[in-house]
Amino acid sequence: MDIALIAGANTGNINFAPATEYEEIMQNLRTILATPVYSVPLDRAFGVDMAYVDKPLPIAKAHIESEIVKAIRRYEPRVTVTHITWEGNGEDGALKPKVQVRINGTA
Template sequence: MIYDVLAQPVKGIDFAPASEAAEILQNLRTIITTTKYSVPLERDFGIDADMLDLPINVAQAKLQSEMITAIKKYEPRVEITSISFTGTDDGVLVPKVQVRIKNDNE
């Protein structure tokens, strides 16, 4: 089964997700919406924001690379199938990551 995860923060954290899939998807959302160096005891966690203010095509390439690296490191239970972007008129990129959960029995 393929799951879509948008890089948009969600209010609150579910400390008791209903399933392993829900836990994994929440972890992915946290990884791709956290700025690197913002987590005090894990400075390398998240996505580096160095691509801010770069041209959109360059920013997309760098952001995609950052997301792949971070997801592989911090949530190895998934396989990334694609990463796509939507944008707003004011230049905000919203990544969408599609993943397949390894060993998913659904």
């Protein structure tokens, strides 16, 4: 099963008792992608390192994609990143990664 989501999307309200594993995984992914690394006091490595945001676009994209894959692999091992694309034109700084994942153990 493939799932698409927008990195850095508003995490909304936190549901402490998701009804399904799918909801739990999606919430975890949104949280990982919306959290800058070093911002969580007891786990400074949690999140995505955004140090490359002001670099030239090809360099920033490559580094941020790598950071996204590492963060998801470490903090949500129930999924595998299958593809990352980019939304926006990059001219106004509103470029956002769109991450596609596969839930492990599903077809």
